Amino acid sequence: MIEISNLSFRYREGAEPILYGIDLAIPDGSFVGITGAAGSGKSTLTYAFNGIIPHCYPGDFYGSVTIDGLDTCEASLTDISRLVGSVCQDIDSQMVSSVVEDEVLYGLENFGVPKDQVEGRIAEALEAMGISDLRHRGIAELSGGQKQKVAVASVIALKPRVLVLDEPTAELDPASSLAVFELLARYARENGTTVIVVEQKIALLSDFADMLLIVDGGKVRFQGAPAEVLEHSDELLEVGVNCPRSTSLVNRLRARGLVDAPAARNVDEAVGVCKRVLSGEGASA
Ligand SMILES: Nc1ncnc2c1ncn2[C@@H]1O[C@H](COP(=O)(O)OP(=O)(O)O)[C@@H](O)[C@H]1O
Ligand SMILES: [Mg+2]
Structure with missing residues (x-):
């Protein structure tokens, strides 16, 4: 269970808070979709889940965020990253290796996963993302969709309880976007993983998410099941979300x-x- 209580956050350099008074309860195994206009605070909200705020970006952090009871302000980033795996908006900056297999291996070594489990974890993660055949390929030669799947595979190899993905399909065509969501949803269902995904395409999100969050000006303006949130299509348009x-x-x-x-x-x-x-x-x- 993820609980956010009265969270507000202002970046140290910023004049105004970027998140205001956020309250959320996300049950285990939920598939949560976050959308909203550019600059509304979606990425900053993802930083609240993975501890990047307050650990990497200093600022004024009020309220509390707990992941399975772990308070993200009190826990270390290392402890949080054992629970929460993230794929950030700019995956190229996240990639550290030149070959697919090494990219997945890197995280496993960092986490100190026992050597006798490493092979199984790599094979399973690549299989879950449908990219077993790319194992020995160079990352530079992959398509955008393939790179996204590698980024997700590297994170799921670590078996996080919560997966946070920031616009994982931004660079992808509709067919590849759908493929990434289908693989992600199947993996999450089979493993009971909570998924939190920021996505511009509300129609795609609505087909997969159990809960939609619409962020506007740093606040959660609407939250609920897709069918409930989509009833507000006129108001969504006003906050820059096209149904x-x-x-x-x-x-x-x-x-x-x-x-x-x-x-x-x-x-x-x-x-x-x-x-x-x-x-x-x-x-x-
Ligand atoms: N590291 C930072 N320092 C200061 N301001 C930031 C930082 N990151 C984002 N912001 C500001 O926070 C606001 C929300 O940004 P962001 O969370 O990236 O929104 P979104 O993901 O919805 O586009 C923007 O006005 C942005 O300029
Ligand atoms: Mg963003």
Whole structure:
């Protein structure tokens, strides 16, 4: 369980806090999607989960963040990193090796994983990300999608309880983005890992997340199951989050009293709602 209580944070160089009064409770095994406009504080919020604030960026940190009872202000970054694995926004800066296998090995050695477990951990992590065949390849020759999978594999090899990923699909085409999310979700489900992922594409997030957080101006403006959050498509647009047109369409039909269905996350769900309306069945879920 991750608990954040009344968290506010101001970077030392900044005039104003970047996070304000954040309260969150994230049950184990949740898949949490974070979205919001550029500069709203999403990356800073991820730093609260992995201890980068207050340990790496000094500033005014109020409130508390606990991961499985471990208070991130009191714990060392090393102890936090045993629970929370992170893939940062700029993966090239995170990569330390030139060959895929060495990249995964690096973290395992740093964590002092016993030698007799290392081979199994590397093979499992590459397998989980569907990149066993890339094991001996040079990182420089990989595509963006392949590099993302290597970055995720290096972290899951460490078996963290919580995985934090900041815009892991920013550079990827829609098919590779979906592939990364599918692999991630399957891994998390099989291992009971909590996933916290920042992602611009709310439609993609909504298909995978159990909980969406919409960050605006350093506050969590909306939080809940995707269908609950997506009901607010007009307000989301005001804070710079574009919902799919299928979502807005169903919300408009609901606003006019034509349907009583939850928000549609994608075209298929919207089509289902429209078919029910047109057949005169009403469109409650
Ligand atoms: N290390 C830092 N020092 C000072 N200000 C920062 C730092 N990192 C981010 N900020 C500021 O915090 C705000 C939120 O940034 P960030 O958390 O990166 O937002 P997002 O990920 O939503 O784009 C921005 O105004 C940014 O300039
Ligand atoms: Mg960011």
